[in-house]
Amino acid sequence: MSQDIDYLQEELIHELEKIVGPERVLTDQAEKDVQSIDVWWITRYWFFNREPFPQPFAIVFPECTEEVVRLVRWCNEHQVPYVPRGGGAGDSGGSWAIHGGLVIDLKRMDKILELNKKSLTVRVQSGIIQKHLEEYLNRHGYTMNHFPASFNTSALGGFISTNGTGVLSSKYGKVSDMVHQLEVVLPNGTIFKSLPVRLHSTGPDYSRLFFGAEGTLGIITEALCKIYPLPERRTFRSFILPSLSEGIEAGRKIMVNGLMPCLMRLYDEFDTRHILKNQFGLEQDGCVLMTGFDGLGKIVDAQMEVALDIMQQSGGKDIGEELGNTWWTNRYRSYYPPLDYICEPWMTAVTDTVAPYENIEKIYWEMKKAVEEGFQKWNAQFHAHFSHWYDWGTSFYPTFLIKNVPEDKKEALSIYHALIDACVMASIKNGGVINEHHGIGLRFGRLMKEIYGDNYNLALTIKNALDPDHLLNPGKLGLGD
Amino acid sequence: MGIQEIRETMKNCRFCFMCRHACPTFLATKLDSHTPRGYALLLSEIDEGLKEWSNECIARFYQCSQCGLCREDCEFHWKEDDLVRHAREEIVAIGREPQNVKGIAESVRRTGTPFGHRKNESIGNVFKNQQNPDVLYFAGCSTHQFHPEVVQSLTGLLNYSGLSWTMLEPEICCGMPLFDLGYPTFAHQQAESVAQLLADRNPRLLVTGCPHCYRAFQEKYPEWGVSLPSSIQVMHSTEFIDQLMRERKIELKSKLALSRVCYHDPCQLGRKMGIYDFPRSIIHQVTGHSPIEIFHNREKAECCGAGSALFFSDPGISTQVARVRWNRIQEENPQLIVTACQNCKTALQGVSSIDVLDISELIIQVLGGDQS
Numbered sequence: 144m145s146q147d148i149d150y151l152q153e154e155l156i157h158e159l160e161k162i163v164g165p166e167r168v169l170t171d172q173a174e175k176d177v178q179s180i181d182v183w184w185i186t187r188y189w190f191f192n193r194e195p196f197p198q199p200f201a202i203v204f205p206e207c208t209e210e211v212v213r214l215v216r217w218c219n220e221h222q223v224p225y226v227p228r229g230g231g232a233g234d235s236g237g238s239w240a241i242h243g244g245l246v247i248d249l250k251r252m253d254k255i256l257e258l259n260k261k262s263l264t265v266r267v268q269s270g271i272i273q274k275h276l277e278e279y280l281n282r283h284g285y286t287m288n289h290f291p292a293s294f295n296t297s298a299l300g301g302f303i304s305t306n307g308t309g310v311l312s313s314k315y316g317k318v319s320d321m322v323h324q325l326e327v328v329l330p331n332g333t334i335f336k337s338l339p340v341r342l343h344s345t346g347p348d349y350s351r352l353f354f355g356a357e358g359t360l361g362i363i364t365e366a367l368c369k370i371y372p373l374p375e376r377r378t379f380r381s382f383i384l385p386s387l388s389e390g391i392e393a394g395r396k397i398m399v400n401g402l403m404p405c406l407m408r409l410y411d412e413f414d415t416r417h418i419l420k421n422q423f424g425l426e427q428d429g430c431v432l433m434t435g436f437d438g439l440g441k442i443v444d445a446q447m448e449v450a451l452d453i454m455q456q457s458g459g460k461d462i463g464e465e466l467g468n469t470w471w472t473n474r475y476r477s478y479y480p481p482l483d484y485i486c487e488p489w490m491t492a493v494t495d496t497v498a499p500y501e502n503i504e505k506i507y508w509e510m511k512k513a514v515e516e517g518f519q520k521w522n523a524q525f526h527a528h529f530s531h532w533y534d535w536g537t538s539f540y541p542t543f544l545i546k547n548v549p550e551d552k553k554e555a556l557s558i559y560h561a562l563i564d565a566c567v568m569a570s571i572k573n574g575g576v577i578n579e580h581h582g583i584g585l586r587f588g589r590l591m592k593e594i595y596g597d598n599y600n601l602a603l604t605i606k607n608a609l610d611p612d613h614l615l616n617p618g619k620l621g622l623g624d
Numbered sequence: 625m626g627i628q629e630i631r632e633t634m635k636n637c638r639f640c641f642m643c644r645h646a647c648p649t650f651l652a653t654k655l656d657s658h659t660p661r662g663y664a665l666l667l668s669e670i671d672e673g674l675k676e677w678s679n680e681c682i683a684r685f686y687q688c689s690q691c692g693l694c695r696e697d698c699e700f701h702w703k704e705d706d707l708v709r710h711a712r713e714e715i716v717a718i719g720r721e722p723q724n725v726k727g728i729a730e731s732v733r734r735t736g737t738p739f740g741h742r743k744n745e746s747i748g749n750v751f752k753n754q755q756n757p758d759v760l761y762f763a764g765c766s767t768h769q770f771h772p773e774v775v776q777s778l779t780g781l782l783n784y785s786g787l788s789w790t791m792l793e794p795e796i797c798c799g800m801p802l803f804d805l806g807y808p809t810f811a812h813q814q815a816e817s818v819a820q821l822l823a824d825r826n827p828r829l830l831v832t833g834c835p836h837c838y839r840a841f842q843e844k845y846p847e848w849g850v851s852l853p854s855s856i857q858v859m860h861s862t863e864f865i866d867q868l869m870r871e872r873k874i875e876l877k878s879k880l881a882l883s884r885v886c887y888h889d890p891c892q893l894g895r896k897m898g899i900y901d902f903p904r905s906i907i908h909q910v911t912g913h914s915p916i917e918i919f920h921n922r923e924k925a926e927c928c929g930a931g932s933a934l935f936f937s938d939p940g941i942s943t944q945v946a947r948v949r950w951n952r953i954q955e956e957n958p959q960l961i962v963t964a965c966q967n968c969k970t971a972l973q974g975v976s977s978i979d980v981l982d983i984s985e986l987i988i989q990v991l992g993g994d995q996s
């Protein structure tokens with residue numbers, strides 16, 4: 144780097160220090176390196192292949208909305224690209240600073256601002272790690288009921304930005320169902336606060352623009368979230384259904400008959416074999432379906448009774464409470480290495496898909512076939528569970544895996560992209576939507592026009608209107624280079 | 625020794641985010657390079673020849689308090705604290721450890737303790753270097769240096785108990801900080817010297833109030849192949865006091881009028897050595913109330929920021945970490961904080977607006993002042 148640029152950078156850093164204080168501006172390589180790798184396979188692959196990472200020139204840690212406003216204005220003034228960052232544990236390279244610039248790390252914005260016990264809400268800054276928020280709520284007798292597997296590590300703002308989903312979503316919904324109001328710093332450096340309730344007809348609820356926007360339209364600084372009293376009871380029950388079709392149908396019946404299970408998890412044959420063997424030492428065909436109800440004891444009991452009837456009529460073999468209880472207690476265990484593939488150099492991705500009931504099973508089989516047959520040469524594996532259920536459809540969470548990644552980098556990357564393409568096509572050609580909750584980022588960004596068709600012009604129009612210079616998280620979500 | 629011993633941990637932790645919510649240094653700074661994943665990733669970059677040790681990177685490795693909460697929190701208990709320690713060995717091997725850390729090692733070399741020559745504390749009626757006493761009280765370097773009041777309290781209790789006792793003069797470093805900071809060979813040598821001094825005095829009981837020394841004697845010396853005579857039983861002061869109370873060698877005539885005492889679990893004593901109940905039982909007996917539990921307690925207690933000599937080698941980070949713990953403690957609205965580690969006392973005293981006492985000081989308050 145030339146002396147001049149060094150000098151210029153010094154000046155820029157000095158200005159940033161005036162906004163957030165010198166101790167909250169980092170330029171060191173150690174922090175940049177650690178922030179460069181999220182959960183997207185490509186970032187690990189970059190590491191294994193000794194590729195240089197795209198990195199920001201600095202990382203700043205604001206503590207309040209006002210500081211975010213000043214940072215955004217500063218970026219505009221200097222035409223510096225900037226990337227909001229929560230936990231940095233996304234699956235799609237969403238927080239990669241591909242054009243350099245500035246990373247605005249929000250994790251110091253972690254204050255809980257107000258607990259409302261009457262209307263059951265909590266107002267909170269967006270950088271709080273979800274687990275820390277939940278711990279606070281639990282201590283006051285409440286819960287947010289948002290339990291994604293990255294609960295320990297991702298931030299509320301990250302979940303809003305990817306419109307994440309937790310394991311109790313069949314009752315409590317996605318993050319977009321859990322938030323009443325958002326405060327966002329827009330790319331022009333002004334603050335937008337949505338109306339205090341979201342179920343209104345005073346124009347559209349503009350806060351919706353930011354759920355799933357992955358930091359391309361604004362920086363979320365504060366949210367008013369729904370909370371619930373801790374449940375009096377939470378009960379699980381598991382069944383073995385003869386086949387995946389019968390499992391999906393049994394699950395559908397539970398959802399369309401007005402039951403509100405907090406947990407619905409149906410495992411495909413591959414996962415079922417694995418679970419039954421590990422848990423019970425059983426070698427048995429079929430598909431395990433776990434369900435659960437929570438809330439007031441009487442309501443839980445009544446719902447479970449109906450669920451048992453439905454399961455019996457569907458040919459489900461009742462295997463009792465143990466599996467569900469053990470799963471609930473250990474629900475994050477499989478995300479720790481060595482159980483999680485993340486520690487291995489294997490090629491892997493999740494291509495979660497959501498669709499109406501009439502399409503979902505077909506998509507599953509098509510995707511499985513596309514992976515296992517299309518990439519047989521590399522011994523590609525595919526397995527899935529169906530874990531977020533609605534009264535109109537459900538979603539499945541598939542993982543593909545290739546253990547013998549070709550040594551040639553070009554070949555490896557082309558297989559990866561071909562696999563992603565195959566999964567996306569299997570979904571969209573059969574009436575599904577790929578990506579239920581793991582983010583688009585760079586992983587699927589190039590396919591957004593394929594997924595939306597011309598409809599994506601609206602997204603581009605909104606992006607251009609809000610962020611004409613494309614400084615905010617450029618290149619993500621298929622919104623430009 | 626060195627990186628090869630922790631490659632498996634490095635491989636498993638370097639891409640895993642799952643324990644970051646727990647790491648006390650991360651909670652204070654919110655830096656990813658202050659998380660177990662961060663340490664593993666940085667070390668693996670160096671191990672694979674992608675990077676060289678930079679000053680910032682070295683600084684990060686010395687800003688971990690080695691509290692072991694990440695290991696406890698992990699479903700598979702990967703030994704991240706060991707990983708950090710091994711990394712420090714590498715750093716020491718190339719002579720790049722931070723100046724403050726170098727200073728600690730040099731001071732032990734020159735004076736026998738990390739802090740240089742000790743202040744002249746007056747401990748009262750102490751019979752130093754006696755042979756074959758019931759008890760040899762090993763105060764620990766940082767207790768001598770920063771908390772003579774704790775030494776006073778423990779020796780007061782010994783006087784009260786009627787047991788014969790002694791202390792080493794000079795008392796030298798047990799080796800534990802050297803080990804933690806990346807000087808294993810030096811730590812072993814130091815351990816040999818201490819073991820010899822202890823064997824010469826041949827006490828029935830070796831009591832220390834310092835959890836680091838306690839861990840050295842109980843766990844590390846055997847691991848390092850340094851043997852104390854088998855006739856010497858080792859106890860932490862909390863166990864010793866509890867035993868004195870059970871044997872009625874200490875009898876409380878009254879109780880302290882305190883109903884809201886918070887007990888902060890020192891990482892070395894609790895998580896690393898499994899002592900949780902003795903201090904709680906003592907507090908109950910002294911005040912008539914069980915201690916108020918801090919939200920994260922026992923094996924999940926967050927570090928106060930003092931661990932691994934951080935309070936001395938990097939007071940800035942140590943204070944930030946201590947503030948996080950103090951915020952937790954404050955939520956319980958206590959009248960008093962009690963702990964069982966002199967370094968926790970240092971760290972918490974630096975940030976809290978209420979008194980912080982070592983458990984021995986609590987007892988001495990009921991027994992009534994100076995027992996010398």
Ligand SMILES: Cc1cc2nc3c(=O)[nH]c(=O)nc-3n(C[C@H](O)[C@H](O)[C@H](O)COP(=O)(O)OP(=O)(O)OC[C@H]3O[C@@H](n4cnc5c(N)ncnc54)[C@H](O)[C@@H]3O)c2cc1C
Pocket residue numbers: 181182226227228229230231232233234236237238249269270290291292293296297298299300301302303304305306307308309310357358359361362363364478580581582584616619641
């Ligand atoms: C082990 C593991 C398990 C996972 N399981 C789940 C799961 O069960 N359910 C689920 O939904 N996800 C899951 N994920 C994915 C991940 O946790 C989510 O994508 C999460 O939303 C990312 O949050 P983060 O705070 O880590 O965000 P980051 O990675 O920091 O950011 C993600 C995107 O959001 C943007 N962003 C972050 N914060 C803000 C903000 N305040 N304002 C505007 N934009 C912002 C970033 O720019 C980026 O584009 C898992 C991840 C891991 C590592």
